[in-house]
Amino acid sequence: MVRTSSRWTNFVFQLLAIVLALAFTSLVMVLAKANPLEAYRNIVVGSLGSINKFSDVLVAWVPLLLATSGLLVTYTAGLWNIGVEGQITLGAIFTTWALRVLQDSTLSPGLIIVIGFLSGALGGMLWASVVAFLRIYGGVNEIFGGLGMNFVATALTIWLIFGPWKRPGIGSMSGTEPFKETLWLPTFAGLRISPWSLVIGIIGIAVIYILLQGTYFGLKLKAVGRNRRAAFLLGIPTTQYMWAAFLLCGLFAGLAGAVQVLGVYHRLIPSISSGYGFLGMLVAMLINYQPAWAAPVAMFFAALNIGSIQLPIVMKLDSTLSGVLQGALVLAVLLMDGVRQRLLRRR
C-alpha cells in the first residue's frame, strides 16, 4: 500500500517539476518581452516540423546518448565524471589524427573509418585514465581532475587547429581542412543523419542497459558506488571497478567525439564536443540514472536544442533558451525530489 501511494506521489511531484520548469522558462521569456506560447510552438516546429529537421535532432541525439550512456556507468560507481567534455574532445582529436595519418594511404575508406572510431574510443579512454589515476592514486577529486583536463583538452584543440593541423595558408576558427567525402559516414539520401551513427548510439545504450541492469559487473559497480567500504569487505576489488567505470565512460565519450568528426563536421573544430558532455550529465540526473529512460529523454533534449535554433531567426530570441529550459527542468526535478523527501520524512 505504501508502495503504490509513493509511486503516485512520485508521479505528482514529477509533474509539478515539469510545470515549474515551464513556468520559470515562460517567466524568463515574458521578461524578454517574447510570447512563450509562440516560442514553444517554434521549438516544436523547428524540431519535428519536417523529416529534415527530425533528422537533425537525431544528429544531436547520437552523441548526447553516447555521452549519457558513459556517464551512467560512472554515476553508478558513485563518480562525478565531469571530465566527460574533455574526453569527447580527445576522442575527436584522436579520430582526426587517425584520419589525417591514413587519408592518403591505400587502405579502404571503410577500414579507415573503423580505425577512426577505435582511435576516438582510445582517446576518450586515455583522457579518462588521467582523471582516474589522479582520483584513485592521488586522491584528487574527479570533479577537479575532470575540470582541469577539460581545459587542457580545449587548449589542445585550439593549438592543433592553429598550429600543426592548420589549413594551408592560415589557421581559422572554422577548424581543420575537411576530409574528402569518401571518409564521411554515409548518410540517408538527402538527410544529415547516418544510419551507422544511429546503430552505434542504439547499440551503445543497449549495452549499458544490459551491463547495468543484468550483470554481476553492473551490480558490483552499484555496490561500489553506494558503499565502497562494504563492497570492499564483501570482496569486490573496488579499485579495479573504479578504473573500469572511468575507462568505459571514456570509451563512450570518445565514440561520441568520433561521431562528431566522422558523421557531423568531417574535421576538427574548436568546440567539437558541442557541450554534449555537460548536457549528458543533465540527462543522467534527470532520469535518476535509470538507463531505460536515457534514449527518450536524450531525444527530448536534442529536440529542444535543434528546435531552438529557429528562435533567433523567427523571434529574435537567443537560441540558448533551450538551455534555460533544460537547466530549469533538471533543477525543478531535483528540487521536487528534495521537497518530496522532506514532506515524507515529516509525516
Added chain:
Amino acid sequence: MNVELINIHKWFGPVHANDGITLRIPSGVIQGLLGENGAGKSTLMKILSGFYQADEGEIRLDGKPVKIESPADAIRHGVGMLHQDPLDFPPMRVVDNLLIGHRGGLFPNRAEAIRAMQDLQARFGFNIDPYAYVDSLTVGERQQLEIMRLLWLGARVLILDEPTTGISANQKEKLFATLRALAEQGMTVIFVSHKLEEVEELCHRVAVLRQGKLVGEVEPPYRTEDLVKLMFGKVVLPEDKTHFDSKESLFRLENLSIEDYRLQIRNVNLTVHRGEVIGLAGMEGSGQRQFLQACAGIIRPVAGEIYLGEKRLTGRPYREFLEAGITYVPAARLEEGLIPGLTLTEHFVLAEPQNGFVVNRQKAEVLTTQRIADFSIKGVPSSTVESLSGGNQQRALLAMLRQPLSVILLEHPTRGLDIESTIWIWGKLKERCRQGTAIIFTSADLEEILHYSDRILVFFGGKVSQPIEATKTSVEELGQLIGGKGF
C-alpha cells in the same frame, strides 16, 4: 558552580538512554562518572553540555533552573565539555583554534588571545606554541589546548569524556594535576571514564550508571568489587551452554603485533580450535576492533604470523583471507556491512560466489526467499536494507555468510538487539560451530561473553590478557580486568 541534574529522561526511539537520573554535584568537586558502553554517561553529559535536550527533567546551575539549547549556549552558562576525540581544527594554528567560538567583533583580537593563553599556560605549566599548527600537537597537548579554550570562554564546569585515552603517562599526571588545581579554585569537574584505577585515584566521589539509570553513588575509600558490581550488575540469560570446541587447532596467531595511531597491540599468541568461540572483552576502543580486522586481513599486522591450518596468511591481501573462509562481520551494519539502496536479493547475489556474467534473477529470488525464511527476516526480496529494522539488518548480515566458513569474526553481533533476537542469533552461530567453524566476537555485554565463549581475551588499552577459560572466571573478575586491574 553547583550543578544539579534533576530527573533527567532521554529517549532515542524505543531506547531509554537516561531513565530519571538525579545527580547533584557541588562546586570544587571532581565527580567521577562510571558505566559500561551504552550505560548512558555520554548521553547525560551531552544533555548537560547542550548537544542534546532532555525529554524530561531539569538542569539547575547554582540553584537556578536553566535551559541549555546548544553547546554555545552551554558555554555561555559556564559549562564546557572536552570530547573523547578532540573537536578542534587540525589544519589551523593554535591561536586561531582558541579564537573560534569566542565572541568578538569582525576582527579577532589575536594579541589578546595569546596573552590569555600565556596566562593560562603559566598557571598550569603547559607549554604550547600559539603559532603551531594543531595537527603537529600530541593528543595530550590538544587536550590542554581544549581545556584552555574552554576556560578562556568562561567555563566553570568542565566535563571530560574518557580524557586519558591515547595520552602518555606523563601527560596524564599533568592532566590530573590540572584538574585538581581547577577543583581547588572552585571549578566543578566531571570525569567520565571506565578506568577504575584512574577514577579511584582522582575523583572525590563517583556515580555509577547502568542501563540508563543511576545505580549508585560512592565516596572514598573505594572498593573495586563494589564499583564493578554496580557497573555490570546481573543480566540473566537462559541456560544454553552448548559448546563444540574440538581442541583441534584451526587458526593460529604467533607474536602478532598491530599498530594504529592510538594503540599498540603487542605479541598476541593464540591458537583457536575448530568449533571454538572466543570472546573479546574490553571497553570500546581498547584494540578489539583492530585485532579482529587484523585476523580478517583488513589491516596488516606490523609483526607476527597468521596461519589457517598450515596455510600462512600473513601479509596476504584481504581477498585471500576471504577465499580461505575467514569472514569479518562489522558492527556498523549500514556503514560497513550492508549497502543502502540495494535490495536483499542484490545483497545475497553479491555475497555468493559469482556464477557466469549475467545475474540469474530467478535463481537469486529463490535463494533470497529461502534465506528470508531461514533467518526469519521481516522483509521481502525487493526490500532495500535500510528499510529493515536493526535486528533484521543483523539477521540479513548473518544470512549473507557463505557456507562453509573456517573463521567468523564478529564485531558486536547482538548490539542493540532484544534478548530474544540475541538468543536466536547465537543459535544460528552455534550451528556453524557444530560444523567446525571457529568464532571470535566482541561484545560490551560481559554476560554474553561469559555465556557463549569457550575462552576469553580481555583488552585494555591495547594490552591483551592470556586466554581465560570461560568456566573459570566471573563477571566480577572480567570487570576488574576490563578496568585495567591486573595488567
